[in-house]
Amino acid sequence: QVQLLESGPGLVKPSQTLSLTCSVSGGSINSISYYWTWIRQPAGKALEWIGHTSPSGSNIYIPSLESRVTISLDTSKNHFSLRLTSVTAADTAVYYCARGVRDCSGVSCHSWFDPWGQGTLVTVSS
């Protein structure tokens, strides 16, 4: 079955760039059926959808981060990445990658996230 695993630095200095990679095993990232997604969760708080990318070139981001975030695919390595520039302490969170599924087989389309990576804690601190 498909498994996702996040990797990257656990500590980033303020004003620098956060870079994470999500390695996908058990399936190809190069499928137009899926949206490769990043979600984050500050300690003790709710989940926040950051955005997604797909092999079709569709990139959508949450407006509050749109000026700082890039999500990209590397089909040769079967992984996708998150890049967040000019970080502050407010970006400290557990970052999850997830496979987004969009199913339009019924009357209407529906989306969901499955599976998820285990998550990786990124702390922004000097």
Added chain:
Amino acid sequence: AIQMTQSPSSLSASVGDRVTITCRASQAIRSDLGWYQQKPGKAPKLLIYAVSNLQSGVPSRFSGSGSGTDFTLTISSLHPEDIATYYCLQDYNYPLTFGGGTKVEI
């Protein structure tokens, strides 16, 4: 962005109890709603998509209902392993938004 409001934010119940969690959207989202379970220190797990469709492998004691703006997740008989925080997610439009979560304790 569509705001998703869950209630209660936490609840305490006994094993075998029927548990109901509600999620209200700030505008109508048709049936574009899912539920996720997050156990302490773990990644969220998909329980239900499109309001009432149970993900493969999820116990049948979980069910979902609702439409428009008001939705419900029900656990028909609480098991000890159901201790977790539950989140709703609207996929009606972007940005996708989660509810604030409901922590279920015994």
